Amino acid sequence: MKIRSHTCNSTRSCSALLLAAGLALAGCEANQGWYTSPAAERPAEPTPTTPPPTELSLFGQETWGAPTALPADPIPLTSNPNSVNASRITFAEEGADFDPCVSSSGGFMVFASTQHSRNADIYLKNLGSTILTQLTNDPGRDVMPKISPDGQWIAFASDRALDWNIYVMPRAGGRPVQITWESAAELHPSWSPDGKQIAYSKLGQTSGRWEIWVTDVTNTSTPHFLGYGLFPEWCPKAGTGPNGGDLILFQRSADRGDRAFGIWMFEMKGGQVGSPSQLIGSPATAYINPNWSPDGRYVVFASVSDPHAIQSADKVFTGDSDLWMMSSDGNTMVSLTTGNSSDLLPAWGTDGNIYFVSTRTGRDNIWAINAETAMLAAGLSPSEPVATVPTDQ
Amino acid sequence: MTSAQTMLARAPAGLIGRAVLALVLSGLLQGCEGFTNRKPELTPPTVTRAPYAGQPGEVLWGVVPLANESGTDVFDPLIVSDKLVAAVEEVEGIRAVPLNRTLQAMHALEMRGVRDPGDIARLADAMGVDGLVVGTITAFDPYDPPTIGLSIALYARTPAMGAQAAQAGIDPRALSASPTDHTPGPGFRPGDGPTALASAHLDARDHGVLVALRDYAQGRHDPEGALGWRRYTASMDLYTQFATQHLVAELVRQEHLRLATPGEDEPPAP
Numbered sequence: 225m226k227i228r229s230h231t232c233n234s235t236r237s238c239s240a241l242l243l244a245a246g247l248a249l250a251g252c253e254a255n256q257g258w259y260t261s262p263a264a265e266r267p268a269e270p271t272p273t274t275p276p277p278t279e280l281s282l283f284g285q286e287t288w289g290a291p292t293a294l295p296a297d298p299i300p301l302t303s304n305p306n307s308v309n310a311s312r313i314t315f316a317e318e319g320a321d322f323d324p325c326v327s328s329s330g331g332f333m334v335f336a337s338t339q340h341s342r343n344a345d346i347y348l349k350n351l352g353s354t355i356l357t358q359l360t361n362d363p364g365r366d367v368m369p370k371i372s373p374d375g376q377w378i379a380f381a382s383d384r385a386l387d388w389n390i391y392v393m394p395r396a397g398g399r400p401v402q403i404t405w406e407s408a409a410e411l412h413p414s415w416s417p418d419g420k421q422i423a424y425s426k427l428g429q430t431s432g433r434w435e436i437w438v439t440d441v442t443n444t445s446t447p448h449f450l451g452y453g454l455f456p457e458w459c460p461k462a463g464t465g466p467n468g469g470d471l472i473l474f475q476r477s478a479d480r481g482d483r484a485f486g487i488w489m490f491e492m493k494g495g496q497v498g499s500p501s502q503l504i505g506s507p508a509t510a511y512i513n514p515n516w517s518p519d520g521r522y523v524v525f526a527s528v529s530d531p532h533a534i535q536s537a538d539k540v541f542t543g544d545s546d547l548w549m550m551s552s553d554g555n556t557m558v559s560l561t562t563g564n565s566s567d568l569l570p571a572w573g574t575d576g577n578i579y580f581v582s583t584r585t586g587r588d589n590i591w592a593i594n595a596e597t598a599m600l601a602a603g604l605s606p607s608e609p610v611a612t613v614p615t616d617q
Numbered sequence: 618m619t620s621a622q623t624m625l626a627r628a629p630a631g632l633i634g635r636a637v638l639a640l641v642l643s644g645l646l647q648g649c650e651g652f653t654n655r656k657p658e659l660t661p662p663t664v665t666r667a668p669y670a671g672q673p674g675e676v677l678w679g680v681v682p683l684a685n686e687s688g689t690d691v692f693d694p695l696i697v698s699d700k701l702v703a704a705v706e707e708v709e710g711i712r713a714v715p716l717n718r719t720l721q722a723m724h725a726l727e728m729r730g731v732r733d734p735g736d737i738a739r740l741a742d743a744m745g746v747d748g749l750v751v752g753t754i755t756a757f758d759p760y761d762p763p764t765i766g767l768s769i770a771l772y773a774r775t776p777a778m779g780a781q782a783a784q785a786g787i788d789p790r791a792l793s794a795s796p797t798d799h800t801p802g803p804g805f806r807p808g809d810g811p812t813a814l815a816s817a818h819l820d821a822r823d824h825g826v827l828v829a830l831r832d833y834a835q836g837r838h839d840p841e842g843a844l845g846w847r848r849y850t851a852s853m854d855l856y857t858q859f860a861t862q863h864l865v866a867e868l869v870r871q872e873h874l875r876l877a878t879p880g881e882d883e884p885p886a887p
Contacts, residue, residue, distance in 0.1 A: 322790055336790075344790075367789045381789060388787060409787050427787070434798075454791070477798035484797050510796030528796035545796075570796055 285502055309597055310561065313579060313590040314349070320588030322581045323368050326351070326573035327375045328460065328518065333579065334359070335590060346380055348395070351575070359397050368412050371395070372419045373460065379403075379422055390424050392441065396597040403444045410437075412455045416470065417462035423472060425454050436474055438492075450497050452476060453488060455513065461520035464552075469493025472551075473514040473523060475560075476500070483588035484510040487525055489552075503554050517549075517572045517595070524549045524560070524570040524578055524595075547580055549595065558602040561591055567591075662836030665866045667710030669778065676778065677713045677772075678705050679746040681723075681731050687757040687766065697754055697857055701769070704861040705750065708869055714744055730832045734772075741774040748773050748812075750868070755818065759853035762821030765860045770811035771868050776811065778872075812875060815867035819860050821850045833859050 236273030314321040319338030326333045333351055336344040340358070343365045348357040360366040371378055379392045382400070388409040391400035404410040409427040416438075417420070423438045434454040439447035450456075453474035466469050469491040477483040486505020490497045503523065504511050510528040517524070528545045547560040548569045561567045565584035572578050577592040584591070669676045680702045685694040698716055705713035722743045723729075731737055731751050743748045749772045756766030819826050827850075834846035842848065849855040 307858075321788075323793070365789070368793075411787075411789055411792070454798075458881075512796055513793065545794075566794070 241544075262597075278397075283538055289301050294488075301538055310582075310584075310591050312585075313351075313592050315354075316587060316589055321347075321590050322588050323569060324571045324579040324590045325370050326571050326575075326577075326579055327371045328373055328574060329375055330574035333573075334371055336367040336369060336380075340472055346378065348597075351573075357397075359393065359395075360400070366391075370413050370415055370591045372415050373417060374419055377419070381413065381424075383409045390439075391421065392422075403439060403441060404447070405444070414458045414472075416455050416458050417460055423450065423456040425456065436472070438495075448495065450492065451490060451500060452606065453500070454485070457515050459516050459520045460518055461516075464520040465491035465493065465498075467491060467498070469498070471520065473503075474517065475488065475512050475514060476502075478505075480509075484508070484511045486524070487511045487514045503552075504550065512545075513569050515570050518574045521552055522549050522554055522572075522573055522595075526570065526580075527569045547593070549578070549580065549598070560598050562596070656744050660836040661752055663832065665708045665841040665862075667708050668876045675710055675712050676747045677712050677714065678748045678750055679719050679722075679741065679744045680705060680716060681719060681740070681749060681751045682716065683767070683769075684730065684753040686753045686755055689757055690834070691759065692757050692853075694754055697757075697767075697861070699864070700857050700861040701750065702743055703858070707862065708865060711869075716748060719744065720827070730808065737772050738774070741772070747775045747778050752864075755816075762850055763853050763856045764818070764820045764822075765853075765857060766816075766818040767860055767864050768816035769814075769864050771872070773812045813868045813871035815871070816866045817860070817864060817867070819856075819863065821856070829863060830856075830859055833862060839860040 232528055238287065286580050313324075313333070314335070314337075316337060316339045319342075321335055321337045321338070323336040323338065323346075324333055325335065331351060332348055333526050334346060334348050337347050337356075338344050339347075339356075343363060344367050345361055346359040346366045346369045348359055349355070359369075359456045360380075360382075362382065362384045364382050366380055366382045366384070369378050369380040374514060376395050377392050378395055379390060381388055382402075383389075385402070387407050388411055389402055389406075390410050390413045391402050391403040393400035403422065404424065404426075406426070410424050411426045413613075414423045420436050420442070421440055422536050426435045426437050427433075431452070433452050436450040436453045436456045437447045438450055450472070451474075453476040455475055457473040459471040459473070462470055470493070471489055471491055473487060473489050475485040476488045479487050484505075484507060487503045488500045488505075489503055490500040504525075510530075512526050512528065514523055514525040516522070525548055526545045530544070544564055545566045545568055547570050548557055549560055550557045560570075560578065561580070561582075563584065565582055567580050567582045567584075570578050570580040572595065573592075576594055577595045578595045579590055579592045581588050582591045626708065627649075642693055669674060680698060682698045683694050695716065702713045702716050705711055719740075722740060726739060726743055728736060728740060731740065737749055737751070750769055751772065752767060752769030754766065755768055758764040821827060821830070831846050831848055833847050838846055838848060844851055849859050
């Protein structure tokens with residue numbers, strides 16, 4: 225009996241223990257929420273999200289600012305130039321030759337070339353010779369060379385110091401001297417007729433626009449601002465302005481519409497500039513790369529009839545562009561080149577030739593066309609006087 | 618034997634025992650002392666540098682309070698936004714406007730949120746910042762392993778960021794041939810889209826995320842601590858700190874790529 229009761233008691237105790245344990249476990253499960261961290265109750269599991277799109281859209285499914293699609297291929301070029309009396313000056317089979325500048329003596333030409341390197345260097349070529357002399361050999365890009373009026377110095381733009389600046393080096397070669405120092409991009413030097421100053425383009429960091437500045441070659445500490453524009457070209461003949469000052473050509477776009485470039489000019493006298501005047505401009509046609517004739521009576525430039533048509537994959541415009549010349553009063557215009565090629569960057573030599581860059585053989589090379597022949601064909605006399613352009617229009 | 622003799626007889630054994638004990642204890646203490654004097658070597662953390670090195674002064678960014686699109690409200694989006702401000706401040710060359718200043722500017726403009734590019738321009742003008750960061754919180758799960766999703770965009774506002782890009786991308790040959798003007802023009806404003814985008818869904822179960830987290834934690838924690846770099850998964854606050862820094866580093870990396878000149882090496886990925 226005692227044994228049985230002991231057994232019964234043990235069984236009861238075990239049962240009681242089991243029951244208590246079961247109740248305890250049930251209680252734990254029921255009171256799971258007593259520990260709330262970090263929230264009062266466990267929030268619902270967030271629904272699995274697909275990886276967010278890489279492009280943020282603030283405006284629902286609409287997107288904005290989609291890039292403009294460019295054509296896959298550039299305009300195919302023909303090798304059938306329609307221009308008369310154009311002769312080839314450089315013969316790059318690799319890379320490109322561009323930015324020609326002819327000395328005032330007419331004896332030699334400098335230009336930028338990527339014939340021997342991906343980054344452009346400055347070369348010199350005596351006109352009439354096929355020999356090229358490499359003047360710079362820097363890992364940076366050296367472009368836009370301009371010969372000083374006395375033919376002894378060459379100014380050019382280079383990014384050898386990581387940002388674009390203007391340098392001057394001796395024509396015979398030698399170490400270039402940096403003459404602009406700002407972190408803003410400074411390009412396209414142009415010598416004054418006396419060779420003491422250089423005008424250049426600078427991308428204004430505050431304005432966000434291309435600006436024209438001028439600096440003394442020997443005292444570069446105080447450049448000063450002339451106006452807004454790109455690629456200034458200082459008239460090689462001094463005092464041709466209506467007020468006896470020097471004329472400076474440049475290209476500028478309107479701040480509206482498609483912003484096609486037009487050609488403008490202002491007169492600078494005593495460091496001060498007058499109001500700019502537009503020589504030619506149109507919303508439907510772009511006019512770029514203005515340059516002077518050696519006597520300052522004519523202006524040569526490139527005309528782009530469909531400025532928004534084509535850009536190649538490397539952003540170099542390869543559409544149709546033609547050269548024109550115009551009297552400095554804007555009254556007479558003569559077509560110099562035509563055809564399905566890109567003719568740009570004209571430079572007027574003292575030998576009566578206009579040197580320019582053309583893709584007429586499928587690659588940028590320098591060509592020349594006789595300006596006098598074109599003027600005579602248009603019924604103009606090369607010696608015909610031209611009225612100067614007023615600068616207060 | 619007298620009690621004194623007994624004592625004298627016992628004394629050497631007791632003394633020896635105490636001496637041995639003292640010797641052992643002193644050895645232990647010396648060992649402990651040497652151990653506590655051993656401090657972990659200091660390792661500086663990785664620093665992100667902005668690409669605006671040529672700009673005088675530092676570029677100033679503002680951070681718009683992040684929108685909460687995570688589907689949960691267990692957290693305060695302003696706290697995450699504040700972490701983002703702190704992450705921007707950590708970048709060398711960039712300063713960030715405190716979040717409360719952004720909130721005050723939005724309040725003054727009666728702006729409840731940024732809805733379109735016009736809002737971005739107005740807010741950036743009011744604050745006078747060079748860039749504005751907007752974004753959303755796309756996921757937030759604080760339970761271990763934690764998960765956080767962020768998507769942020771940088772809008773350049775001033776030529777300090779735009780002009781830099783313009784110079785870095787200048788090709789004089791292309792510029793000579795260009796018939797139209799592509800410069801930002803006066804009154805430079807944010808363009809049609811952001812200049813840099815970064816988004817990530819950082820799930821701590823993903824070993825790739827953990828590798829990035831471990832790299833981030835280097836130099837930011839006590840390696841001798843109990844959790845080590847894992848403390849960043851144990852604390853949602855720290856995990857959010859890592860996530861914001863990860864996204865900001867990606868933004869800065871994209872800015873480096875945008876401003877890189879040809880031939881420049883690509884900056885390392887964050």
